[in-house]
Amino acid sequence: MVWPTILLLLVVMPLGAQAAPGGSVFEQVAVKDNAVIWPLDALLEHIARQLADGRDGMRTVLIPVGRSLQRHAAGDAHYFDSPRAVIAITGEPVSATAPLLKDRLYLGHHAVAGVLEVISYHEGSGRFEFFIVDDYRAGGTPHLRAGNRGMCLACHQNDAPIFSRPNWDETSANPIIARLLASTGKNYDHLPWRHGVDVPLAIDESTERANLLPVAQRLWAACGDTACRRQLLWRTLKSRLTGLPETAPLTEDPALASLTDTWQRQWPGGFVIPEPDIPNRQPFAATLPWQSVPTDAATLRQLADVAERFDALALRPPRDRWLLDDRQTPARVFHALGQFFSNTDINALTDALAADDRTVTAAALDCRFAQRGARRNVDCRLGETLHLQGREQGDRLIVDRLVIDGRSRPGLVMRATQQGFVAAGATPRLSDGRAIRALRLDPSPPVLALADDLTRLSAAVAAMPLPDKTPLQRRTVLSALFAGLDAEGPAPVEAFAPLATADRGERARDPALAPFYRHCALCHSSTDAFPPGFLRGDDDTVHQRLTDCAPRMLRRLSMWEHPAGSREKTPMPPPASAQASDIQRGDDLTTMRAWLAGRLATRGQRVDTFAHTAYADLPPCAIYPESAHVR
Structure with missing residues (x-):
């Protein structure tokens, strides 16, 4: 509709x-x-x-x-x-x-x-x-x-x-x-x-x-003192502003001692990076784009059934493990922390730093020019530090090639101002952090205006409290930084007021139902239609619902007999859930399966009645709340 x-x-x-x-x-x-x-x-x-x-x-x-x-x-x-x-x-x-x-x-x-x-x-x-x-x-x-x-x-x-x-x-x-x-x-x-x-x-x-935001928060929390968190923040901002990865080893930075100590103690085998991807699934894998597709209800029901190898409920191995002494780890750490600040934030910080020109100095450039009609080609060097090639067209200088300390940077467009050509958008910086404020080509000699403005930012970071056991918060950090730079920033983060989780119903009085509540209630005692709330209601209601759902529940519980990767379906409770942690160590799995088999027997059915039935064709376990609007 x-x-x-x-x-x-x-x-x-x-x-x-x-x-x-x-x-x-x-x-x-x-x-x-x-x-x-x-x-x-x-x-x-x-x-x-x-x-x-x-x-x-x-x-x-x-x-x-x-x-x-x-x-x-x-x-x-x-x-x-x-x-x-x-x-x-x-x-x-x-x-x-x-x-x-x-x-x-x-x-x-x-x-x-x-x-x-x-x-x-x-x-x-x-x-x-x-x-x-x-x-x-x-x-x-x-x-x-x-x-x-x-x-x-x-x-x-x-x-x-x-x-x-x-x-x-x-x-x-x-x-x-x-x-x-x-x-x-x-x-x-x-x-x-x-x-x-x-x-x-x-x-x-x-x-x-x-996926990097929770990763970065774990690293932030691993810093045991304010000095460590300030250093993490400073190196993160410096990397974002310069556009260069942080390569200095974490173990060689004294300010990060509490982080590296925690790393060695808690993650000796490497800091685990979780996997955010699930496998690609092709509902119409056997159909070519120009062929007709059967869309009858029975076929679609089969297509909607998700095998274990495609199921998001299946356990996923870690994507990666970052080793403390790996030379790539510093760049990965500060890249993850850098996700807390947008490009808009970095540009606003750059503008706030540019408002103070007290740190600007001039550096003479060695330039060569070649006139090509209305266009003037430009080739400038600052010793071994910078090499710039571009073309001057009217009030613009289009920089096609920019190499700083041997590293190629993205091209950029600079616009003419009274100070010279100024970069439109992000301000390029030298490797030492100095900002390229302007490039003056005329009158001779050509000059590059450089600003050592990160000293102001460093002072603002050093003045921040960054209390222990508080997550890295973009708004709080920017508020303090902009205040330290006499600029307007966002308001700091206010108190966290979580919403209450919906009630998931009462526990059963029948002792026979206790294993089901122990292992299934997390997901199946709510009023939601999906997943079905078969543990919602009084004992009689739950008995009836479990009986209706028994064929599918038995199939899911039986999956625990098979190793991961060879199962038809993901077992229930889901392997990643807390309620699956001990299901194979006690008697609950056997008890639940026996009880469900007994309920089927009251209807004259046996477990093997459904042994060769495709999961999608088993009797549905559909329990819709009265408020549900389902076709």
């Missing part, structure tokens, strides 16, 4: 307590007058106003037959009528005072389920938070609540967003998927879903960067 686009209204969201300005980035930009903005198009337009490139700072794909919990919400015959939309914010903020949404806000919307799933970074907690907006539909009353974090982390094992590897064949970038979506004639909330692989590639790259 496509909701009328004329209903551009704001639906009141009961928050319990009003979302504080110190909330997650979603709460900062999506809640207005204590309401979540609805419909989705209005919400995205509101978010776009915070981005320098507006809607071009968002990337959207449609995934009709994917791996989300919501994929079954529309029913087996309607995957392409009601696909799930995934939206990643990839654009720079409009200013250093605006919230940084890039790589920090991800939305998953399923219109029929009426659910908006949110992954949103929270500076106060120093982590990504998982939210659900229920009843996000026309005529509904959207309600924002904290997601079940334990359940979310069963898939999001990296504490951050995940996405598939190339070629992203589940998405609307797949020509077969795009053709089937187009055949429905739906507009899908007017989302820009017709695109190539460049869009899922951008989302994949965004989740890769987002």
Whole structure:
């Protein structure tokens, strides 16, 4: 169903307590007058106003037959009528005072389920938070609540967003998927879903960067004193401002002694980098782009079934391990920490530093000129430090080649001012950190204006308190830095006020149900339709629901008998969840399977009745709350 686009209204969201300005980035930009903005198009337009490139700072794909919990919400015959939309914010903020949404806000919307799933970074907690907006539909009353974090982390094992590897064949970038979506004639909330692989590639790259935020916070927390954190911050900012990787070994930096001590003690085998990618999955692997595709309900039900090797619930090995003495580790560490500051932030810092010209000195250049009609070619050197080649055209100097200390830098455009040619955008710097403020070619001799302005920034960092047990917070850092540079910055981070997690129901009185609550309640005792809440209700209700779900539950529990990689399905409880930690060490697994088999016997069924039935064709374990709107 496509909701009328004329209903551009704001639906009141009961928050319990009003979302504080110190909330997650979603709460900062999506809640207005204590309401979540609805419909989705209005919400995205509101978010776009915070981005320098507006809607071009968002990337959207449609995934009709994917791996989300919501994929079954529309029913087996309607995957392409009601696909799930995934939206990643990839654009720079409009200013250093605006919230940084890039790589920090991800939305998953399923219109029929009426659910908006949110992954949103929270500076106060120093982590990504998982939210659900229920009843996000026309005529509904959207309600924002904290997601079940334990359940979310069963898939999001990296504490951050995940996405598939190339070629992203589940998405609307797949020509077969795009053709089937187009055949429905739906507009899908007017989302820009017709695109190539460049869009899922951008989302994949965004989740890769987002994966570094929890990594950086762990490193930040490993610093045991303020001096260590100040040095981490200083080297991070210097790397961002100069555009050069930090290569000095961590072990040779005395200020980082507490970090290296922690590293050697806690991670002797290497600092673990989690894996944000899940395998690429091809729902129509046997179909060529020009061939007809069967879209009957039975076929789509089979296609929507996710084998273990593609399941996000399957345990993923680490992506990497950073060794303390590896020569690449310093660059990796400070690159990860550098993700906390946007290009907009760095440019604003550069402008604030440029406001003070007391550190500017002049350096004579050795230049050669060649006139080519209206164009003058320029070739300038500053000893062995700098080599610049470009062409002067009117009021612009186009630098095609810039080499600083033997390292090639990106080309740039410089514009004529009274001081000489000045770089448009990011200010290039020498390896020692001095900024190239201006290049004066005339009158002779040519001169390069250099500013030793990082001394001011170093002093501002040295004056920052950076208390222990506080996460690295972009807004707090920028607030202090800009104050130290007599410039306007964002307000510091306010207190962290988390939303309450939804009630997951009472525990059973029947002792026979205790193992199920012990190992399944984290995910299956809520009022959500997905995953099914078969442990919600009184004992009689739970008995009935477990009996209905027994064929699928028995298949999932039996997967623990097989080694990872050779299973039909991912076992339950999910291997990454806390509730799976001891399931194979005690008697609970045997007890649960025997109890479920007994329940089937009350219906005259045996376990082996379903032994050769494909998992997708087993009786469904579907328990919908009364408020659910499912086809």
